[in-house]
Amino acid sequence: MSGTIAVGPTDVKPVAGSMAANRALSGPRVNGRVVVMTLYLLFLMLPIYWLVNMSLKTNTEITSGLTLWPREITFDNYVKIFTDESWYSGYINSLTYVIINTVLSISFALPAAYAFSRYRFLGDKHLFFWLLTNRMAPPAVFALPFFNLYSAIGLFDTPWAVALAHCLFNVPLAVWILEGFMSGVPREIDETAAIDGYSFPRFFIKIFMPLIASGVGVAAFFCFMFSWVELLLARTLTSVTAKPIAATMTRTVSASGMDWGLLAAAGVLTILPGALVIWFVRNYIAKGFALGRV
């Protein structure tokens, strides 16, 4: 790097050279970048388009042949989901444990993230690493012991079991994200507040929380999301009353064969929550996925 910066004017090549450099910096041609991006987005959207397309068709149309657009748009599949309790209760169950989990994760993670960002203490690095390993732990390993544990304490088939189980990876995630945001707040603020006579809880709620509000939002979004997309643990820990929507979807096989339209409609409805909130965190999304380390 240093070698390339230290250049005199004599090194600057005449017109042809600098034009080549200009072109080099903005990509081969602007068009090349647009093409890559368009192709990539097309690749991403095609399967989703197909799902939406199918959810608006009747089963006869789906099985009778390929049509790129529903010949007769029908909302029957959606109507069925919203009127049949065994379907919409799945969404309610999922949302219940996801919300419990988000609230738990954030409220536990807030003080811990503050401690990690402000203090050094015995075993802090080891603890931080241990938290990371839990974010990485395969849910498959925990499925059986969780099943035993939550059956033993009588929480099996309740939203609480799933919410607590998802804390395994969401609490560490929230700590990592929040720590990243809190480290961006200068510690002088803490000290000034102490001098001004703020007690610690008042300082934390009145001054500190507003400063890291976006961080809390981002952490909450990611807890919500990872709890929403996980199925292995959610399905293992529930049977009837707390069954998540993702598990309900597996029983679209009926006597008359697969109910593809219904399956597609249920799928579309599970994409919606993410699609709705993603707009608010679009600038922080990399930070969240990178465990707060960008």
Place this chain on the structure above:
Amino acid sequence: MTKIVNNRAWFFVLPVFATVAFSAILPLMTVVNYSVQDTFGNNQFFWNGIGWFQELLDPSSQLGEQFLSSLLRTLLFSFIILMIEIPLGIAVALAMPREGWTVALCLVLMALPLLIPWNVVGTIWQVFARGDIGLLGWIVNRLGIDYNYTGDALDAWITIIVMDVWHWTSLVALLCYAGLKSIPDAYYQAARIDGASRWAVFRTIQLPKMRRVLLIAVLLRFMDSFMIYTEPFVLTGGGPGNATTFLSIDLVKLALGQFDLGKAAAMSLVYNLIILAVCWVFYTVMTNVDAERERVEA
């Protein structure tokens, strides 16, 4: 930022420690417990020592062979995934528009697959790749290629890999984009004065600046592909035969399907140890990179 040494900070960490210990250490101890015992059913257990581990790590036994083949399968899968998604993610990040409303649009559209429940991802591709009612399968079959992901092992692998690329490349791209955005304009101006080629700019400016985020991307992609379960389970159910039975699928089959507690527990522990080892290597490299960067900035 210099931090104050204060051991009372542990009180702040205590709730997190308690929750994670409850959902990590307690279950793991159950696993350890099962892994050294055998059962005849009826909740009667007896000591089996390291028997399960010996069987598991001995490739000549049936369990050992099964474990080894699914481990190799999973490693191969992770390797292919990293080879495709990392370069593709970098390419997409470089192709991101620099400014304007298209930036937000691209970010939102790219992030969309990341927010879809994993079994729905499986379902989407299950439908999309079918020869009769799926767009992809239909087109591929129309092109004269015999494609059937439920019957042919290679087709199943290709479908799962394409699905994972679809699902997770955006993560790599978003991380790289965040890294690219942190490069000051002055660097590019200096390169322009030098008459640096596009490749030189990439090699000497963009790639070093992306090193840290790339490290995180590799870590996350390796871990998540190494423990992939739901998507291939929905798509192929581990088949045809055992062709796409990855470690997690194998483990869940053993633990919750056959209730073979001892074997499943031993497998869980070995699986977890592998994860732990890889995690530690990445964490060490990551902290070193951080320390180096702080030294450079100071």
